[in-house]
Amino acid sequence: MTETRSMTRGKAGMPVYINRRLMNYYWERLKKNRLSLVGLGFIVFLALVGIFGPLFVQDPQKVDFEIKNMPPLGCSIQESVYDIKTSEFTTTLINGRADHPLGTDSKGRDMLAMLIAGSRISLLVGLLASGMAIFLGTFIGVLSAYLGGWVDNALMRFTDIMMTFPFFLLLVLIVFIFGPSLAIIVLVIGLTGWTGAARLIRSEALSLRTRDFITASKALGASDARVMFNHLIPNVISLIIVMATLSIPGVIMAEAALSFIGLGDPMSTSWGTILNTGQHSLDTAWWVAVEPGIMLFFTVLSFNFFGDGLRDAFDPKASV
């Protein structure tokens, strides 16, 4: 017993909400959902690639026109060159090369290096922006539900107003005004994306608020802050995790879309910016657009599968 005690208690003897038996139970339930495991596997792979990958490849921004539009390994394209002296077209066959396994773009930049750099940017933006959005949503939702009355009314009407903003237009506008940088993009997505989370968490907290253990805590003389942080938030934590997971793909897509229309951070390589360069050369170098597209597709799918699996695992009423 003393062993578990040290495991589950923090320094000051405060409980730290890690219930290993419960975690095991959730993990067992999650494991039954194969798709969500595949999703989790891909996310972990992507994270590793994003963290360590850039150490092993060349600089993604390195331009070399000698090797532009090199196809991926195993593919080949025909290139016609007009020779002025002989007034003839000479057609050469260009094969993919092992030193650029995923080909190069129209400026001769290595696609593999760019995709790896892009995975770092996409995950970073996804995690930071949804982290921020969920944090704000939790804060506003719990505060609104717990305090009730006019505070609740004011916060929820504010949420309604935020919800009516066409989010993407706002994003475009702000990026246009302040200039494209990753920090601005993260801030804007984080500051506008919290509304759904706030509503969901408010409704959950509203039903928790009337439970006897909240009343008991108040009856003991616990402060409002204590009730919120020690009782309300721990009881919505599974909801928070699920929502964070499910909101990441939306953020990644939003960043990619911004970069695609040319409002991404020009100093960084993201999947969206690669897509943007790829769209101009779809007829000559299809892989430049297709490769980041495939990465986006599988990333978004993985987060959705994993999020769905988590939701079912946390919901005792769902059969897995």
Next chain:
Amino acid sequence: MSSAQILQVRGLKKYFRVISGLIPRLSGEIKAVDGVSLAIGEGEVLGLVGESGCGKSTLGKTIMRLEEPTSGEIIFNGVDVVKLKKKDLQAMRGKLQIVFQDPDSSLDPRMTVGGSIEEALIVHGVQDPAERNDRVAGLMEKVGLEAGFVDRYPHEFSGGQKQRIGIARALAMDPQLIIADEPVSALDVSVQAQILNLMMDIKDRDGLAYMFVSHDLSVVKYISDRVAVMYLGKIVELADKREFFQNPLHPYTEALLSAIASLRPASKERILLKGDVPSPLNPPAGCRFHTRCHRVMAICPHSEPEFREVAPGHYVACHLYA
């Protein structure tokens, strides 16, 4: 009854405002507690009985100021609780505690039971973690649970065990009065007896008082020193337990007592109440019980009976004894 009074309630009212309509406006008031006066002595158990919806739980919560009273006085330990500022109220709360009906919802599912009990100590400024651990272990043993269970979560316990933990939490700051809001009605009969005995043992050892809210007269008969009957937000009869069960005066009390299952049927004629409890949104004029009373008189719908002492220590609000 006994010497000093730990709690005195005078003219306590709790009205819930009903706001409805597209343009929100006050459309009525639910008079959940409507002018209740009672007193509880040191180490005394006051049983409070009544049908569901009569306001007995609200009365308990209002006395603790978990609901803000509309008007009235609540003197606990010589201090008017109603007038206390938030800070003083929180300090007072360790001495005035509550035990809930539903053991499943009264413990935080995400907190160890030790953590739930310990919270009381943290809130009331016990700084030393080692001291807190010792006291939590002591409380667990006091309610008949192994001290080693502190790191378990509520879902690992039975209903009776959870109720014991709820009691341990209430006992953490050595309260003088515990409001027990139907503490055994969600439990099996065999477990009910264990919890009642535990509560009696703790009372005898620590000399604390209970306000024991229940709709079960046999439970109240077992644990109480005095019994109060509540009907539609008002107390209609209050007497010592012996007097109450042997010589009930109010027709409503008669009806309640006649409904107790007995091993000797036909010893008393059963009084069947007609209809439901009227809505507290719009209680009947005069005596609130007149719509269902089997001894209703001409005066009852017109004049509200006074709550009077008709025999030493026996109070009743009924025109029959005016």
